[in-house]
Amino acid sequence: MTTDPAATKALDVAIAGAGPTGLAFALSLARALGPGLRLAVFDPALARPGAADARASMIAADGRNLLKGLGAWPDGAAPVAGLRITDSRLDDALRPTYLELDAPERTGEPFAHMVYDTELRARLRERAEAAGVALVASALTTHAAAPGGLRLTLDDGGVVRAGLLVAADGAASPVRTRERIKTHQFAYDQTALVATLDHEASNGGVAVQHFLPGGPFAMLPLGAHKSSLVWSERREVAKEMAALDDDAFSAEVEKRAGPDFGRISLAGARGAFPLRFLLARSFVGARVALVGDAAHVVHPLAGQGFNLALRDVAALSEIVAGAARRGEDFGAEATLGAYERARRFEAASLAAATDGLYRLFASEGTRSLRDVGMGLVDRAPGLKRRIIAAASGL
The missing domain is CATH 3.50.50.60 (FAD/NAD(P)-binding domain)
Structure with a gap:
């Protein structure tokens, strides 16, 4: 009304x-x-x-508290237990994890929530x-x-x-x-491809972000066997991907997601949004x-x-x-x-x-440097706790 x-x-x-x-x-x-x-x-x-x-948002603790206080928190919000970050090429057989961010220990709350x-x-x-x-x-x-x-x-x-x-x-x-x-x-030479996906294997409630040469590729949990895709890709490549039929698009997503998710299929609408x-x-x-x-x-x-x-x-x-x-x-x-x-x-x-961060990960020449940097953060508990607190809105 x-x-x-x-x-x-x-x-x-x-x-x-x-x-x-x-x-x-x-x-x-x-x-x-x-x-x-x-x-x-x-x-x-x-x-x-x-x-x-097709879009969903990852909402941190402070945003969740605001929306709950307003009585507007959606019933279907999906908890995100943590975030796993990898840095690899598309054809790499292995994608080692360089950095893992888990839920803040002192709160007992999830790292974040996903909301449609x-x-x-x-x-x-x-x-x-x-x-x-x-x-x-x-x-x-x-x-x-x-x-x-x-x-x-x-x-x-x-x-x-x-x-x-x-x-x-x-x-x-x-x-x-x-x-x-x-x-x-200014405009980035990237388009975000977004979709809701079903997948055979459980995501364990963990968000995964692969830094690939074309851009960051994120699978964000909407449930154990459902994820929100946010795939940032070079504009020309994204145009080709967006024109694919659903089966071919799912096959391209599987190729980038790696073996951890098993078979992947579309669970709803998909969209494409230029990044700026x-x-x-x-x-x-x-x-x-x-x-x-x-x-x-x-x-x-x-x-x-x-x-x-x-x-x-x-x-x-x-x-x-x-x-x-x-x-x-x-x-x-x-x-x-x-x-x-x-x-x-x-x-x-x-x-x-x-x-x-976008410019750092867009350059192949900085791969060794950034992977060492992420590894050092992963092994520095104090710094890692501060990053988790900032990312989770605490």
Whole structure:
């Protein structure tokens, strides 16, 4: 169910984008400030039924705690016991493990969980509606300064006023473009092939990432005999792979997965997504805040993209709710400056780190050096614990 735009003429907060990031922020703020908050999410996609989506996200402990606290944790979330990393060529007979990251010992919790994106979006939408968030199947086409806030226009000609506009409208963010926030961005010569797979042998709940010459090839557990595939491959090769029929595609996956999974077959839709790097020069504008892909897009090799987005959600909702409780203007420059300071450094650091890892593993000339480095990390308990704590969101 979506809300009539006429019911949202005067808002405290408007959110552009009804993906998991936008819905999570709306729900988080609605839960924090209660029914008196005038809050709406705008996205034409709200009028369309959800299409089949092959993607799943690996969610770290802090993201899981946020979603559980919001009552939006999907029932089918699959625990990930650990991560095994190999570095090899496609035709290597053996793929030795250079680094293993297990669940943090002190928590008794899994390393992470895998969640289907479609299930998470549906759960967030359901909980947001129950919390009184208005869901409007219209696009915000312009925004401009107005006394005490912003004047927003919709694609149907409607006009809305809001004290704060949150851009959760993706990497090509129209809000960010209109606000003239510059970005540092470039395209990788890679495409991510994603699919849900059934396999004969159990994965033991362990995620596996093979660093192959074409790019990282990850099998992420969705159950003992089901995995989410995230296969980053050179653009031209990925185009050829995407054009294969299901049986031929499965055979190519088997070749790269190695013998540990046995026979592999497709268990649902598959997709292909060009990979890019993007970092906004600022995460805020005049009464505007960027979250998720509107602010940063990182290479999926570390599985941290959506975790970064959930940390944006947690920080911005806490800062806005705190300002509201103190009677302050939560769209003011000082309030949004606190969000910028809280989030941009971590996002920029992780973006640089993932890009550096991509370039390190893309070069055959650095193979010996990186394998020695991973081996040393695997044998250094203190350093390994710190890496596990960071990767698992602790």
